[in-house]
Amino acid sequence: xxxxxxxxxxxxxxxxxxxxxxxxxxxxxxxxxxxxxxxxxxxxxxxxxxxxxxxxxxxxxxxxxxxxxxxxxxxxxxxxxxxxxxxxxxxxxxxxxxxxxxxxxxxxxxxxxxxxxxxxxxxxxxxxxxxxxxxxxxxxxxxxxxxxxxxxxxxxxxxxxxxxxxxxxxxxxxxxxxxxxxxxxxxxxxxxxxxxxxxxxxxxxxxxxxxxxxxxxxxxxxxxxxxxxxxxxxxxxxxxxxx
Amino acid sequence: xxxxxxxxxxxxxxxxxxxxxxxxxxxxxxxxxxxxxxxxxxxxxxxxxxxxxxxxxxxxxxxxxxxxxxxxxxxxxxxxxxxxxxxxxxxxxxxxxxxxxxxxxxxxxxxxxxxxxxxxxxxxxxxxxxxxxxxxxxxxxxxxxxxxxxxxxxxxxxxxxxxxxxxxxxxxxxxxxxxxxxxxxxxxxxxxxxxxxxxxxxxxxxxxxxxxxxxxxxxxxxx
Numbered sequence: 165x166x167x168x169x170x171x172x173x174x175x176x177x178x179x180x181x182x183x184x185x186x187x188x189x190x191x192x193x194x195x196x197x198x199x200x201x202x203x204x205x206x207x208x209x210x211x212x213x214x215x216x217x218x219x220x221x222x223x224x225x226x227x228x229x230x231x232x233x234x235x236x237x238x239x240x241x242x243x244x245x246x247x248x249x250x251x252x253x254x255x256x257x258x259x260x261x262x263x264x265x266x267x268x269x270x271x272x273x274x275x276x277x278x279x280x281x282x283x284x285x286x287x288x289x290x291x292x293x294x295x296x297x298x299x300x301x302x303x304x305x306x307x308x309x310x311x312x313x314x315x316x317x318x319x320x321x322x323x324x325x326x327x328x329x330x331x332x333x334x335x336x337x338x339x340x341x342x343x344x345x346x347x348x349x350x351x352x353x354x355x356x357x358x359x360x361x362x363x364x365x366x367x368x369x370x371x372x373x374x375x376x377x378x379x380x381x382x383x384x385x386x387x388x389x390x391x392x393x394x395x396x397x398x399x400x401x402x403x404x405x406x407x
Numbered sequence: 408x409x410x411x412x413x414x415x416x417x418x419x420x421x422x423x424x425x426x427x428x429x430x431x432x433x434x435x436x437x438x439x440x441x442x443x444x445x446x447x448x449x450x451x452x453x454x455x456x457x458x459x460x461x462x463x464x465x466x467x468x469x470x471x472x473x474x475x476x477x478x479x480x481x482x483x484x485x486x487x488x489x490x491x492x493x494x495x496x497x498x499x500x501x502x503x504x505x506x507x508x509x510x511x512x513x514x515x516x517x518x519x520x521x522x523x524x525x526x527x528x529x530x531x532x533x534x535x536x537x538x539x540x541x542x543x544x545x546x547x548x549x550x551x552x553x554x555x556x557x558x559x560x561x562x563x564x565x566x567x568x569x570x571x572x573x574x575x576x577x578x579x580x581x582x583x584x585x586x587x588x589x590x591x592x593x594x595x596x597x598x599x600x601x602x603x604x605x606x607x608x609x610x611x612x613x614x615x616x617x618x619x620x621x622x623x624x625x626x627x628x629x630x
């Protein structure tokens with residue numbers, strides 16, 4: 165716990181707080197727009213189901229993108245040379261580097277979870293106030309949890325890449341992958357087509373909307389194994405490198 | 408002074424230690440032994456390998472050769488460091504103590520003793536971002552010696568300190584070195600005027616005639 169507390173103090177710097185606050189405000193504005201808060205009340209009454217679906221889909225796309233970008237930034241931050249400098253206060257033997265690595269990633273994931281939780285609260289408040297449709301909280305919570313899972317995958321991926329080259333510019337690689345996958349058609353991740361499509365379906369945790377439900381569009385076991393493999397590799401790379 | 412520890416068995420044995428960076432700098436084939444009961448001064452020019460040697464001892468970098476420490480309870484004050492800006496000095500020290508699993512009474516004893524000695528009493532509840540470089544350096548030294556670990560390693564401990572504090576820190580380290588293993592990397596060996604000291608000079612990554620400089624320095628102080 166003490167390790168995580170120290171990491172959180174490093175992570176939540178003034179600069180990071182400003183970025184997080186900006187993202188939350190941006191999301192709030194987008195939720196309000198997607199909920200039709202600027203539209204006349206009569207329109208919202210007439211097209212309740214349509215407005216609900218539009219709100220759900222638009223918010224989902226935005227939150228997914230924001231969560232992934234923030235996850236990549238957080239992970240990138242914990243991988244820089246400047247951040248790793250503070251390890252000298254806690255590492256007393258070579259084995260301590262593993263604890264340091266684990267706690268820094270757990271802290272990044274914890275911050276990410278708080279951010280997604282913030283999005284969830286805002287989504288619900290705006291939805292209840294402006295969208296005249298009943299919300300099933302468990303479904304909505306599931307949708308945000310799946311988004312957090314996908315962001316977690318990007319945190320691990322970024323950490324691995326930062327392990328090889330401890331420079332902040334490396335975050336453009338996962339961001340490019342993110343842009344590529346988010347803009348790709350879902351047929352990229354289908355098991356029936358074989359080849360690269362099947363491989364991507366097996367290893368990449370894609371989250372998509374099917375109607376009014378968010379679905380984890382991948383092979384859960386394959387994805388979990390691949391993520392675990394990435395994490396182990398990332399830890400090994402980190403522990404081998406100099407602090 | 409808080410706890411007194413038995414120092415007889417505290418040693419660091421270094422055998423054929425090499426650490427070469429990509430730009431060919433680093434240290435080469437260093438074999439030596441650090442013992443308590445005296446101040447161990449590591450001196451040398453910029454880029455000679457002093458910090459690398461200390462980092463190897465701390466396990467912060469990978470290396471070839473072997474380093475045998477009699478204990479892993481080491482206090483380390485690095486030359487370059489980053490501290491959490493929003494945390495207060497007190498919280499920072501407390502968390503560091505928790506991470507190192509310091510026993511609470513021992514930690515508190517050291518905390519109360521050194522906060523006054525280093526002149527940090529008034530800024531314990533201030534966030535680290537509000538501290539000057541000199542005060543941050545004091546916090547850096549404080550965290551290394553707070554629980555009086557058997558081995559204390561300091562990289563340029565006198566940097567950013569005023570003259571009075573330099574004397575206080577040098578005096579504290581002198582006292583500590585009596586029954587602790589103290590290793591100091593410095594560009595100012597003249598600040599450590601005690602007789603019991605061993606000087607290790609590193610030049611271009613190689614350890615020069617181990618101990619010969621002790622005499623030379625002692626003579627220079629007498630003159």
